[in-house]
Amino acid sequence: MLSVRKILKTFNKGTINEKQALNGISLQLAAGDFVTVIGSNGAGKSTLLNSIAGDFLIDQGEIRIASYEITGWPQYKRASLVSRVFQDPMRGTAASMTIEENMVMALRRGQSRRLRRAISVKEREYFRGELRKLGLGLEDRLTNKVSLLSGGQRQALTLLMATLREPKLILLDEHTAALDPKTAEKVLDLTCRVAAENRLTTLMITHNLDHALSVGNRTIMMHEGRIILDLREGERANMTINRLFEMFEKASGSHIHNDRMILA
Amino acid sequence: MSWQVFSGTLEQGLMYAIMVLGVYLTFRVLDYADLTVDGSFTLGAAIAARLIFSGQNPWLASGLAFLGGLLAGAFTGVLHTKFKITPLLSGILTMTALYSVNLRIMGRPNIPLLRLRTIFSDVAQLPFMERYGVLVLSLITVLILGHFLYLFLETEIGIALRATGDNEVMIRSQGVNTDRMKILGLSLSNGMVAFAGSYVAQNQQFADASMGIGMIIAGLASVIIGEVLIGTTTIRRTILAVIFGAVVYRVIIALVLQLGLAPTDLKLVTSIIVIIALTSPGIKKRIFTRSGSRVGKEEN
Numbered sequence: 001m002l003s004v005r006k007i008l009k010t011f012n013k014g015t016i017n018e019k020q021a022l023n024g025i026s027l028q029l030a031a032g033d034f035v036t037v038i039g040s041n042g043a044g045k046s047t048l049l050n051s052i053a054g055d056f057l058i059d060q061g062e063i064r065i066a067s068y069e070i071t072g073w074p075q076y077k078r079a080s081l082v083s084r085v086f087q088d089p090m091r092g093t094a095a096s097m098t099i100e101e102n103m104v105m106a107l108r109r110g111q112s113r114r115l116r117r118a119i120s121v122k123e124r125e126y127f128r129g130e131l132r133k134l135g136l137g138l139e140d141r142l143t144n145k146v147s148l149l150s151g152g153q154r155q156a157l158t159l160l161m162a163t164l165r166e167p168k169l170i171l172l173d174e175h176t177a178a179l180d181p182k183t184a185e186k187v188l189d190l191t192c193r194v195a196a197e198n199r200l201t202t203l204m205i206t207h208n209l210d211h212a213l214s215v216g217n218r219t220i221m222m223h224e225g226r227i228i229l230d231l232r233e234g235e236r237a238n239m240t241i242n243r244l245f246e247m248f249e250k251a252s253g254s255h256i257h258n259d260r261m262i263l264a
Numbered sequence: 265m266s267w268q269v270f271s272g273t274l275e276q277g278l279m280y281a282i283m284v285l286g287v288y289l290t291f292r293v294l295d296y297a298d299l300t301v302d303g304s305f306t307l308g309a310a311i312a313a314r315l316i317f318s319g320q321n322p323w324l325a326s327g328l329a330f331l332g333g334l335l336a337g338a339f340t341g342v343l344h345t346k347f348k349i350t351p352l353l354s355g356i357l358t359m360t361a362l363y364s365v366n367l368r369i370m371g372r373p374n375i376p377l378l379r380l381r382t383i384f385s386d387v388a389q390l391p392f393m394e395r396y397g398v399l400v401l402s403l404i405t406v407l408i409l410g411h412f413l414y415l416f417l418e419t420e421i422g423i424a425l426r427a428t429g430d431n432e433v434m435i436r437s438q439g440v441n442t443d444r445m446k447i448l449g450l451s452l453s454n455g456m457v458a459f460a461g462s463y464v465a466q467n468q469q470f471a472d473a474s475m476g477i478g479m480i481i482a483g484l485a486s487v488i489i490g491e492v493l494i495g496t497t498t499i500r501r502t503i504l505a506v507i508f509g510a511v512v513y514r515v516i517i518a519l520v521l522q523l524g525l526a527p528t529d530l531k532l533v534t535s536i537i538v539i540i541a542l543t544s545p546g547i548k549k550r551i552f553t554r555s556g557s558r559v560g561k562e563e564n
């Protein structure tokens with residue numbers, strides 16, 4: 001479903017701030033794969049997801065989704081294939097607009113927008129039904145502005161929006177990291193449920209090693225813009241968090257000095 | 265204030281409200297500080313005056329004024345989106361260029377329209393319209409435009425445009441070409457501003473190359489006054505609010521004139537109104553945090 005081949009991406013080329021964020025990374029995902037991505041801060045995890053979503057163009061390499069070669073596509077065009085949820089709950093929704101307006105924008109993701117009334121009565125009922133499934137009471141607040149919602153509610157809404165129009169690929173960048181632990185678990189449960197229900201192909205960055213191994217069917221570890229570990233099936237099932245640390249040190253030849261990862 | 269002064273003020277308020285709708289569209293909906301307005305207002309007046317002066321149909325002339333404004337706004341939009349010039353500078357560039365363009369169009373610094381056929385002289389010939397023609401035509405125009413703006417902002421394209429002003433990252437990740445939305449918004453906005461310019465010129469029966477100076481601040485003052493007095497809970501309410509704000513602004517100006525201030529002091533008064541609005545904490549809070557978008561923006 002997703003094929004990333006030998007991507008190079010350097011930020012601030014030719015300045016003292018030059019930073020090679022992606023270093024010839026390759027990755028193939030089959031349809032329905034749910035891959036968790038771990039790695040220390042600055043490993044290039046976000047840059048990988050951002051380059052797939054098209055926040056910027058890559059320097060070299062190739063990106064394919066389904067049968068499309070999207071390497072040179074502008075971001076808005078990729079939206080027909082990819083949806084995403086960011087770490088910051090503010091980024092995924094328009095605060096001054098209502099819940100139903102936000103949802104209808106997501107429902108039209110990747111389609112051309114026309115000069116017709118945005119929300120039909122039928123769609124409103126559909127939104128109500130989908131919101132009810134979240135179990136957050138949002139189904140009665142369709143015309144509330146999103147600015148009135150809590151961070152967790154906003155993130156749950158963003159996640160729902162990301163799946164309203166089934167994407168070929170969904171990108172989750174530490175999407176539970178800004179939430180309190182209880183809400184984070186709720187949103188993660190929701191993530192697993194919608195991914196399973198729709199058999200979504202998913203890339204999920206997490207700094208929680210426990211989640212990294214328990215959620216999804218495959219785990220990759222990144223370091224300095226490359227994949228240094230790719231765990232599946234039996235190997236993954238037998239993996240423990242402690243052994244994951246050891247393997248990280250062995251594969252990268254360095255010690256983890258990132259307390260965020262150790263604390264996770 | 266005499267009835268005559270009052271009805272004149274009302275006429276002006278409603279006429280300028282057409283412009284304020286445009287200012288609302290960029291400043292509030294798109295969150296884009298567009299300074300094209302000073303130039304496009306005069307552009308509309310210049311186009312209409314020139315055409316009317318050379319004997320063209322005034323309705324056609326007003327329509328072409330609208331069209332001219334559309335183009336001016338699109339130009340600013342292209343400068344900003346395609347050439348990555350900041351919003352402020354893009355507007356200033358167009359505004360400055362328009363100053364020369366407007367003089368070219370007019371062929372001289374001002375054109376008198378005395379005793380020529382205008383949209384208002386046409387309306388005045390209808391029954392009962394001799395006295396209130398200007399008022400009625402301005403009211404109908406602003407209500408129709410306001411209604412269309414409301415309908416537009418509730419369409420698929422309209423909400424994509426609003427989202428572009430609220431959270432660009434989000435709406436782009438939903439597949440909207442935000443560059444196009446900005447160009448569209450700026451274009452429509454300046455179309456309305458130029459249209460207002462053509463009305464004002466026909467009402468005062470002359471066009472002048474400097475009549476647009478300070479228009480943007482007058483527009484902003486009207487938007488703020490309306491928002492504070494009426495509120496912004498829904499789009500419909502906000503549109504009515506800015507129309508109302510435009511009228512109140514004109515009333516304030518008329519009162520200031522009655523107090524004996526010279527017309528040349530008006531720009532100072534207008535700036536002071538806006539400065540007070542922008543610096544007084546209570547008002548600021550109402551304007552800048554209610555929508556939520558400006559709060560969210562800082563966190564992005």
Ligand SMILES: Nc1ncnc2c1ncn2[C@@H]1O[C@H](COP(=O)(O)OP(=O)(O)O)[C@@H](O)[C@H]1O
Pocket residue numbers: 011012019020021039040041042043044045046047048
């Ligand atoms: N837009 C950018 N401009 C400059 N440098 C960037 C940008 N995005 C990421 N980087 C740099 O690239 C490296 C990888 O960052 P990132 O992909 O965000 O890491 P992480 O694995 O923590 O998500 C970091 O050194 C970061 O500073």
Ligand SMILES: [Mg+2]
Pocket residue numbers: 045046047
């Ligand atoms: Mg990151």
